[in-house]
Amino acid sequence: MGPTDELAAFLARHPETGFLDVMFCDISGVLRGKRIPIADAPGLYADGMHGPVSAITLSVTGHTDDPFGRGNSDGDPDQCFRPVAGTLAPAPWLGPEIAQVLCSFWRTDGSPEPTDPRQVLAGVLARFDALGITPVVAVELEFFLIDCERGPDGTPQPPIAPGTGRRMPHHHSFGLSELESISDIATDFSRTAELQGLSPATMIVEYSGGQFEVNLRHKPDAMRAADEGQLLQRTVRNVARRHGMEATFMAKPYADGAGSGLHFHVSLLDRDGRNLFAEGDAMQNEPLRHSVGGLFDTMAEAMAFFAPNNNSYRRLAPGQFAPTGKWWALDHRGVAIRIPSGPIEARRLEHRMAGADAQVHLALAAVLAGIHHGLTQRIAPPTPIVGPVPDAGDPDLPILLDTALARLGSASVLPTYLGAEFCRLYVEARRLETVGLRAIIPPAEYDYYLRTSG
Numbered sequence: 001m002g003p004t005d006e007l008a009a010f011l012a013r014h015p016e017t018g019f020l021d022v023m024f025c026d027i028s029g030v031l032r033g034k035r036i037p038i039a040d041a042p043g044l045y046a047d048g049m050h051g052p053v054s055a056i057t058l059s060v061t062g063h064t065d066d067p068f069g070r071g072n073s074d075g076d077p078d079q080c081f082r083p084v085a086g087t088l089a090p091a092p093w094l095g096p097e098i099a100q101v102l103c104s105f106w107r108t109d110g111s112p113e114p115t116d117p118r119q120v121l122a123g124v125l126a127r128f129d130a131l132g133i134t135p136v137v138a139v140e141l142e143f144f145l146i147d148c149e150r151g152p153d154g155t156p157q158p159p160i161a162p163g164t165g166r167r168m169p170h171h172h173s174f175g176l177s178e179l180e181s182i183s184d185i186a187t188d189f190s191r192t193a194e195l196q197g198l199s200p201a202t203m204i205v206e207y208s209g210g211q212f213e214v215n216l217r218h219k220p221d222a223m224r225a226a227d228e229g230q231l232l233q234r235t236v237r238n239v240a241r242r243h244g245m246e247a248t249f250m251a252k253p254y255a256d257g258a259g260s261g262l263h264f265h266v267s268l269l270d271r272d273g274r275n276l277f278a279e280g281d282a283m284q285n286e287p288l289r290h291s292v293g294g295l296f297d298t299m300a301e302a303m304a305f306f307a308p309n310n311n312s313y314r315r316l317a318p319g320q321f322a323p324t325g326k327w328w329a330l331d332h333r334g335v336a337i338r339i340p341s342g343p344i345e346a347r348r349l350e351h352r353m354a355g356a357d358a359q360v361h362l363a364l365a366a367v368l369a370g371i372h373h374g375l376t377q378r379i380a381p382p383t384p385i386v387g388p389v390p391d392a393g394d395p396d397l398p399i400l401l402d403t404a405l406a407r408l409g410s411a412s413v414l415p416t417y418l419g420a421e422f423c424r425l426y427v428e429a430r431r432l433e434t435v436g437l438r439a440i441i442p443p444a445e446y447d448y449y450l451r452t453s454g
Contacts, residue, residue, distance in 0.1 A: 006085060018097040020041050020101060020366075102231065112420055136222075156248070163180060163183060252355075306353045324393040337349055
C-alpha cells in the first residue's frame, strides 16, 4: 500500500476526520508539529511539508539555544518532513475529528536530515542490513501517574486512586489491588493504544506509589518498535489527563522512591530467521557475548543518550533496580545487561541502563550501535556477575551529565555510527540547556544559604 493509499483507506474508515496533527520527535523526546485541515493531507503525503529543522534541537522548554548557530544565527531554514508509513491513527482523547501521523525530516535535496532521531536510528539499522542481520526489539517503559496538584512543598504526589479514594501507596510491586483501583484508566489505555496500532502486551504496578510499567510486544522492525515507544508516551499522558491525572516519564520524580527506566529487549535474527542468541549456554554464546562486549565498550560514550539531563543521574543509585556499573548477569535486575531466563528460542538481552526520560530512537540507536560494534570487532565481555552487585559504582561510567557530555564529545566509536555532526550538535544542545537550568536559583538554595552564608 502506497502513502496515498494509506491515507485514502484511513479516511474511508474514519470519514469524520477533519484535522491531522502532523508530528515529529525532537532530540529530547518531545513530539512537535502542526495541525492541518484534512483537505491538506493529500499534499502532505504527496510532497511533504516544510518546517524549521531547528525544531529538532529545541530545549525541553521549547526554546532554541542556538547550538552552533542553528536556529537564530542561520535564519532558521526549513527542511521537509514526510509521513511515516503505518503511523496514521486516531487521537481519541481529542475527539473523532482529530487524527495524528508521525513524520521524519528530509533535506530539500531528498537526502536524510542527519539530526533527525529517526534518521540517526535508520543509519545504524543499515549496518545490520549489510550483515544480513535483523534486530528484534521490544520496548518497556516505566512511568508515574501523579496528582495534577502538587504537594505543599511544590513536589509531585501520588494521585488519588478512583477505586479507593486514597492516594496510591508506595512499594506494592505487581499489586493487583492497586491495578484494580485504576481499572478504568488501564482499560481506557489499552483500548486507546489498540486504536492507534500500538501493541502493549502487559501493564503492571511497579515499585513506587503511582508507578507503572508497560511492555510493548517484540517485533523484527526496530524502527517501528522505537516509534511505538515514543508514541506510547503521548497516549499515556493523554489518557491520564482524560481521567484527571498526569503521567510523567521523568527519571526520578521522588527523591525517596524508585526511578523510571526505559528497557530494550534485543535479539538478532540471521537471514534464515534464526535467533543468533539461541544456541548453547547463554553465557557462552559468542554472538551474545560479543554483543554484550560491544555494549560495555560504548556504554560510557552513550550515557548522554541513556541519561540526558541532570535528574536522570538521580535514578542510577544502588538498591533501586537501576544499574550503577558495567555488569551483566543471568536473570539479575540489578545489572546493566540482563539475560532473562526462559525458552532458548526466545533468548535475548535486556538493556536496562536508559531512563524513561531518554529519547527512544536515540537510546535504541546507541544500544544497537554497541551491539554491532561488538559483533564486528568480536569484543569479549567482562566476567558475568554472580550474586549481589558491588556497592561501589563503576569509575568508568559518568555519574554526572557534564561528564557524560564530555565522554560523548571525545567519543571514538558512537560518532561513526550516529554521525559526527549529530553527536557534536547533541552535546552542545544538551550543554546549553543545562547552562540555562543552572541559572535558575532553586528554592532549596534559599533554605540553605539565605540566612546562613557569610
